[in-house]
Amino acid sequence: MKNGQPFEEVIGIIGGGQLGKMLIESCQPWNLNYHILEASSGAPAVRYAHRFVEGSLHDSDAIKELAQTCDVLTFEIEHIDVQTLKYLEQQGKRVIPSSNLLEIIQDKGVQKRFYRNHNIPTSPFEIVESAQVKEAVDRLDGAKAVVKSCKGGYDGKGVFIADKKDFQLNQMPFDGPCVVEQFAAGSKEVSVLVARNASGDMKTYPLSEMVFDPELNLVDYLFAPGTVRASFAKQIEQVAIQTIESMKGVGIFAVEFFVSEELDRIWVNEVAPRPHNSGHHTIEACVCSQYEQLNRILLNLPLGDTALRKPAVMMNLIGPEGVTGKYRIEGLAEALRDVDVHFHWYDKEVTKPGRKMGHITVLAETVDLALKKAKQMRDRINIVAYEA
Amino acid sequence: MKNGQPFEEVIGIIGGGQLGKMLIESCQPWNLNYHILEASSGAPAVRYAHRFVEGSLHDSDAIKELAQTCDVLTFEIEHIDVQTLKYLEQQGKRVIPSSNLLEIIQDKGVQKRFYRNHNIPTSPFEIVESAQVKEAVDRLDGAKAVVKSCKGGYDGKGVFIADKKDFQLNQMPFDGPCVVEQFAAGSKEVSVLVARNASGDMKTYPLSEMVFDPELNLVDYLFAPGTVRASFAKQIEQVAIQTIESMKGVGIFAVEFFVSEELDRIWVNEVAPRPHNSGHHTIEACVCSQYEQLNRILLNLPLGDTALRKPAVMMNLIGPEGVTGKYRIEGLAEALRDVDVHFHWYDKEVTKPGRKMGHITVLAETVDLALKKAKQMRDRINIVAYEA
Numbered sequence: 001m002k003n004g005q006p007f008e009e010v011i012g013i014i015g016g017g018q019l020g021k022m023l024i025e026s027c028q029p030w031n032l033n034y035h036i037l038e039a040s041s042g043a044p045a046v047r048y049a050h051r052f053v054e055g056s057l058h059d060s061d062a063i064k065e066l067a068q069t070c071d072v073l074t075f076e077i078e079h080i081d082v083q084t085l086k087y088l089e090q091q092g093k094r095v096i097p098s099s100n101l102l103e104i105i106q107d108k109g110v111q112k113r114f115y116r117n118h119n120i121p122t123s124p125f126e127i128v129e130s131a132q133v134k135e136a137v138d139r140l141d142g143a144k145a146v147v148k149s150c151k152g153g154y155d156g157k158g159v160f161i162a163d164k165k166d167f168q169l170n171q172m173p174f175d176g177p178c179v180v181e182q183f184a185a186g187s188k189e190v191s192v193l194v195a196r197n198a199s200g201d202m203k204t205y206p207l208s209e210m211v212f213d214p215e216l217n218l219v220d221y222l223f224a225p226g227t228v229r230a231s232f233a234k235q236i237e238q239v240a241i242q243t244i245e246s247m248k249g250v251g252i253f254a255v256e257f258f259v260s261e262e263l264d265r266i267w268v269n270e271v272a273p274r275p276h277n278s279g280h281h282t283i284e285a286c287v288c289s290q291y292e293q294l295n296r297i298l299l300n301l302p303l304g305d306t307a308l309r310k311p312a313v314m315m316n317l318i319g320p321e322g323v324t325g326k327y328r329i330e331g332l333a334e335a336l337r338d339v340d341v342h343f344h345w346y347d348k349e350v351t352k353p354g355r356k357m358g359h360i361t362v363l364a365e366t367v368d369l370a371l372k373k374a375k376q377m378r379d380r381i382n383i384v385a386y387e388a
Numbered sequence: 389m390k391n392g393q394p395f396e397e398v399i400g401i402i403g404g405g406q407l408g409k410m411l412i413e414s415c416q417p418w419n420l421n422y423h424i425l426e427a428s429s430g431a432p433a434v435r436y437a438h439r440f441v442e443g444s445l446h447d448s449d450a451i452k453e454l455a456q457t458c459d460v461l462t463f464e465i466e467h468i469d470v471q472t473l474k475y476l477e478q479q480g481k482r483v484i485p486s487s488n489l490l491e492i493i494q495d496k497g498v499q500k501r502f503y504r505n506h507n508i509p510t511s512p513f514e515i516v517e518s519a520q521v522k523e524a525v526d527r528l529d530g531a532k533a534v535v536k537s538c539k540g541g542y543d544g545k546g547v548f549i550a551d552k553k554d555f556q557l558n559q560m561p562f563d564g565p566c567v568v569e570q571f572a573a574g575s576k577e578v579s580v581l582v583a584r585n586a587s588g589d590m591k592t593y594p595l596s597e598m599v600f601d602p603e604l605n606l607v608d609y610l611f612a613p614g615t616v617r618a619s620f621a622k623q624i625e626q627v628a629i630q631t632i633e634s635m636k637g638v639g640i641f642a643v644e645f646f647v648s649e650e651l652d653r654i655w656v657n658e659v660a661p662r663p664h665n666s667g668h669h670t671i672e673a674c675v676c677s678q679y680e681q682l683n684r685i686l687l688n689l690p691l692g693d694t695a696l697r698k699p700a701v702m703m704n705l706i707g708p709e710g711v712t713g714k715y716r717i718e719g720l721a722e723a724l725r726d727v728d729v730h731f732h733w734y735d736k737e738v739t740k741p742g743r744k745m746g747h748i749t750v751l752a753e754t755v756d757l758a759l760k761k762a763k764q765m766r767d768r769i770n771i772v773a774y775e776a
Contacts, residue, residue, distance in 0.1 A: 003714040003774045006733045025416045029732040287728045287751075296724070305727040309697060326391040336684070339693040340675050344417040345394045363675075386391045 012070030018346035019076035020045030026291030097251035125181035136180035144183035184258030191278035192240035285312035313370040317358040319351035326386035335380040400458030406734035407464035408433030414679035485639035513569035524568035532571035572646030579666035580628035673700035701758040705746040707739035714774035
């Protein structure tokens with residue numbers, strides 16, 4: 001063990017975005033050592049790295065170069081070279097979550113089949129080539145279907161809502177194998193974060209409920225606790241646990257659901273095998289955040305407590321329309337005037353419309369009160385074009 | 389304003405110890421820019437500096453060199469060159485807290501006279517040369533007196549308890565001008581953190597109560613809320629406010645008291661013009677920590693909320709007897725098993741007996757429960773000699 005360091009392990013992170021930044025920030029009081037692989041030296045987490053490997057997340061040699069100096073590897077984005085992770089595991093490197101799990105997640109078709117094969121409730125679906133999408137849409141129940149590209153979708157990209165009535169194949173924005181699934185009409189979107197360590201200990205975070213921006217198809221805001229009744233929330237939690245246990249997942253996972261109390265319906269939408277947007281609020285709202293939790297898992301420490309200290313609302317701060325490139329932020333002094341408001345900025349060099357630039361979390365006695373404050377706070381913060 | 393940065397100002401910190409480290413950690417989500425002057429490149433805060441000036445905190449040129457690239461200066465230790473701060477203020481540089489205030493604090497005699505002149509209650513005292521200490525001790529009430537060197541005392545150094553019965557001048561461990569003051573027999577030591585910004589807005593933190601290690605004369609542990617009754621706590625808070633208003637203080641201040649409810653006695657002991665050991669618990673226990681609060685003041689932002697989320701106990705982790713130099717830390721996995729326990733390590737290169745190496749904070753439903761957990765946690769953590 002190194003002199004003076006509480007923890008010996010060097011943690012390698014594949015990807016240097018905001019999730020990596022918050023992962024590092026969460027345990028700065030512990031003085032952990034992080035090495036980072038990232039394509040852009042200006043990415044959010046890079047300035048915290050003790051060693052920075054500049055390279056593509058798909059470049060096998062770059063991942064191996066990162067791994068050389070690390071005791072354990074994790075990733076903050078799914079679209080990375082999984083074969084190299086497999087190779088490194090065979091060489092004895094700890095990779096969290098595992099390459100097997102990542103392979104299930106990376107392909108939305110494989111992921112859906114996994115749910116079916118493990119009796120995990122999910123929406124009815126077919127996997128077809130893009131040329132067969134129209135027939136698949138027609139075969140499904142409901143007025144609408146969701147078409148997802150099996151590979152490469154992220155933040156609403158690679159997803160298309162097909163209206164059965166007038167859907168034409170030439171509307172499809174992508175080719176290749178697709179999941180075509182029943183649209184979850186009348187559902188709420190909720191997320192349960194699940195932490196599972198190498199010993200199989202598990203903890204779940206209190207369910208959070210997401211409200212989407214229909215235009216950007218990104219989380220607009222999220223609140224916890226959710227509005228579903230306790231017994232139904234318990235059922236959802238059980239499905240989240242079943243999902244991660246089936247995957248033998250080690251790490252932190254966001255299990256995203258479409259749920260309807262009226263229809264008594266719980267559908268797993270998808271699993272994110274990493275800290276997730278739906279868990280940003282845990283930084284201030286929970287005893288142990290999703291980020292500290294992942295660090296604990298990487299270091300083989302006991303899991304931290306997932307209890308919610310107070311009701312919370314989290315809102316993304318999104319790059320506005322009409323501003324691309326360098327930018328300034330206005331209104332912060334006014335925005336930070338309220339009680340128990342928390343501001344996170346991701347340190348991105350340029351903004352573009354729809355890009356996640358930061359977020360705010362507000363804690364209050366009730367979700368309603370927190371939401372009111374959060375909306376007011378977000379209204380005060382403006383991202384504007386930079387003029388030197 | 390710089391591209392993409394929420395805050396334009398560069399903050400200069402004189403001193404790179406653990407207080408600077410925690411100041412920086414508190415607002416990492418805001419991506420602030422810190423430049424640091426520090427004698428040792430291995431000091432706790434240095435690795436977070438965007439610019440590091442290596443030099444003595446008493447070196448006028450080094451302080452000026454730091455100031456050149458900074459919009460506002462602060463310090464995390466009192467024993468620095470105050471004349472240079474005065475000069476920089478005259479040149480228009482913002483220094484927080486001000487050099488005037490620091491001059492009052494740096495000399496314990498000047499500080500005591502300030503209290504007397506501003507009707508701030510403090511223990512009866514005289515200021516004498518070391519050769520006259522015996523007579524001054526004899527003139528004071530009580531069986532014991534406290535003798536403090538006017539200049540340079542820190543963490544219990546430069547302080548001597550004189551037993552009136554058998555005190556001899558040759559027991560004195562220091563020379564020069566001294567404050568000789570009545571020993572506060574039967575008192576509790578409590579601290580009130582006061583935040584005051586440039587507009588004169590003030591907020592106080594809930595009173596915390598300190599329990600000292602009698603051998604090391606360092607805080608052994610601290611808890612909040614304290615055990616004094618509410619009306620008495622309110623009086624203490626009023627004296628804390630009076631003290632910082634009298635000093636026209638801008639910054640974060642720990643006003644330390646000796647208090648006795650039985651004697652209805654409130655004595656200001658001294659003021660620390662910076663984040664303080666008695667406020668470490670605010671990182672997890674309060675809505676806005678003492679560190680975030682100072683950042684807000686440095687940036688001219690509105691003050692944050694000082695409310696205590698939960699009862700808390702903070703314990704210092706002190707370098708043990710018999711271990712000097714390089715070290716390892718044992719027992720952390722076990723120590724971090726409990727709920728709502730928080731570990732801070734200061735990243736110091738070497739340990740020595742009595743040195744503050746880190747701290748733990750435990751939150752719980754009651755102070756008693758937190759104290760029980762904190763003691764158990766501290767017992768599990770061991771600093772041992774490093775063997776390569």
